[in-house]
Amino acid sequence: MRNGWHGVRAALSEANYLNFTIGNVFSLIGTWVQRVALGWLVWELTGSGAWLGAIAFADLFPMVLVTPLAGALADRSDRLRVTRISQALLMVHAGLLTVLSAFGSLSPLLILVLALISGVVTAFNQPFRMALLPDLVGRENLVSAVAVNSIVFNTARFIGPAIAGLVIAKGSLTLAFAINFGTFAAFSWTLARIRLVTLDQAPSTSRSLLNSVVEGWRYAIGHIGLGAMLLMLTVVSLCVRPILELMPSYAALFGSDANGFALMTSTIGLGSLVGAICLSRQADPTALATMALSNGLLMGAALLVAALAHQKLLGLLALFILGFGMVVSGIANQIVIQLAVPDHLRGRLLALHSMIFRGAPALGALAIGALSDLTGLRGPLAVGAAVTFAFSGIVHVRRKVILRSLDL
Template sequence: MSPGPGAASAPDQPADPAAPRLSATSTFSSLRIRNYRIHFVGSTVSNIGTWMQRIAQDWLVHTLTGSATAVGATVALQFLPMLLFGLYGGVLADRLDKRKLLLCTQSAMGLIGLTLAALTFTGQVHVYHVYALAFALGLATVADNPARQTFVSELVGPALLPNAVSLNSASFQSARIIGPAVAGVLITAVGSGWAFLYNGLSFLAPVIGLLLMRTGELIPTERAPRGKGQLREGLAHVRARPELLWPIVLVGFVGTFGFNFPIWLVAFTDRVFHSGAGTYGLLNTLMAVGSLTGALLAAKRGSRRMRFTAACAGAFGLLLVGAAGAPVFWLFAALMVPLGLVGMTFMISANTSLQMASGPAMRGRVMSLYMMVFLGSTPIGAPLLGWVTDHHGPRIGLLTGGLLCAGATVGVALILARIGGLRLKIDLRPGHRHLAFVPRATGRVAPAPGQRANA
């Protein structure tokens, strides 16, 4: 892929000298770049279909089986390939032309949606069909996710990367507002098949967008050459850098135990509030409103500091605990908005900090590890928390997830404080900060620069 006019000699520098100034001008700075606009529009259309299929798929499995465990198993199968093969997707993203790779993965995902639609329309769909297609979708996602995450840097360059990452999340969450609402209406009125059909056809938008891009305006990044040991090299790179390792660890805990809303919201809708698909879609929409707000706030003024990321994870866990104890529907529904906001802010902060801290030739492997622990942890957490929800009730299932997220945040914060040469100070006097991290006693050997986390 040839560099565009005015490209800098460094492999991951912006082609346009004005780009660093644009990054600070507005929430929507990245949309000034034609290729990114095309990408943004195509992704938004496809994301609406993705959310429609998620809602329809969860409700279809629940209708076929009546089991929260079966819903959890479907979610687990969709993300199991990421757990098993996720790092290989990162190697492909580092090694291949990302635009051509995305053309293949997006086309495959569209065909999967159309297949599920055909089975549903003909009345031949069984739960094992949904399981198989969810697993196939997961296989396509293995290569699609790291390629899509890292392709953004080729569209906008490093100066606008934080803004573009946030806008991508805003696109996804905007679709999350529209998709569940439309899916709820379609499921109630005409059945799940129409949601699956729209999803399959919606992948035409990103495919056509990729074909319309001006390849000469893409900002080339360094590609990893073919060679042995590239998986081990990526893992060693992350292990040696606390600013990469510990955000990924925290994302793994939150992904495993906190992002299991398909299980919890279905169970709360059916077993606690005794309602139907419309209420399930409403709860997803309210969460999406909060997530979209968080994404837009991050696009304007996001933070990449590790302490901010950890604080968001802790707040997310506490909000889950609060939702588990909500005594009435309106309070439970209202908590979906801050849950979405804090959860999305956490994910954007972790995503952006990892991309900015990774070298261009390593970025695909770092982001594939990030996606592997976030999405790939679902096969572990979803069946486990689905079992807890089935046997002990939705409130205990949600409470368990919230307490585990909050506990993991405390553990990671203490480890990072130790690496950074800090200790936890507790001061109960009035007018003083009751909890604070302060430097350890003088005379202690300070950690080497490479061992200090980005606090």
């Protein structure tokens, strides 16, 4: 397994992965431009944390219902073909959003419906897209490829909101949606250039999709290390990550306008980018697992500071740390799963990861958003911080037992 930037260069030297990465850069930037623009539009239309939570729930919660079956299918289907179809559907969705925005036809209810449609397609696509990765690079470059994906995702999380802020400031939300449509078109073109020689897939031994799902979940629950890491990811996703979905409401605590909102979102993205770069230089799976198990303490403390901060600079610092911690939690978990599970279970375990990573924030955002309309946002965030810190302390104490069971 190659270390640091040598591994990154080796992964990008593989033509299929290079094509995938180029398209992914454009697509993710466009996705973040649209995501920030939609959040601001909903906040302008409603001024409600509950509505922000509902939109996030519609976008993210389909992962819980759709992804387990999609993960089972990803272990027995053509991952590249399904990824191509899914991206084409999301491109059509972005085009529809652009047209509706141009005609001034977007209402909170219609945005909710469109978010649900996008969430279903993304939920189905996610395990195929993640399980496709080992087909694009050799196993010796897999950790580096996941790290590159993380850098790409978090670079987009930094650049996308900055672009969205400029677009919103100019009063052209339609342009934000059009940018996303164009980036999906670019990704579809690069996906068409990928040529796979062999597919690293083994047929499932289960008799049905439901049995396949149960087989994957049973493996995760029965594995001390994977079970603990996925449970840690669940707590972080429920209690910490909802601040991303509720960022317009958080920005309002400091009286921020659209530019201030974009600055806060970009600050989280910058922290995530720094975390992704740090991960890209760490090739030891055991060290990555340790980081994933321990950084909940950092996130719990940072979320508490974010909840209690009344100075904007202190809030930005807390957001930067949260961005760093969230990427370590999500990506280190994913790398460990890629390396620790058998090939024939990879799609299902990655589907479970995706279900938690996107589904749990949906539930958290819905609950915290609704509570924030009643009590204000600071109290629910502080409770989430306390829960995260307490649970992370328990996991940290047991980390040696957990790491031994992973056998990385």
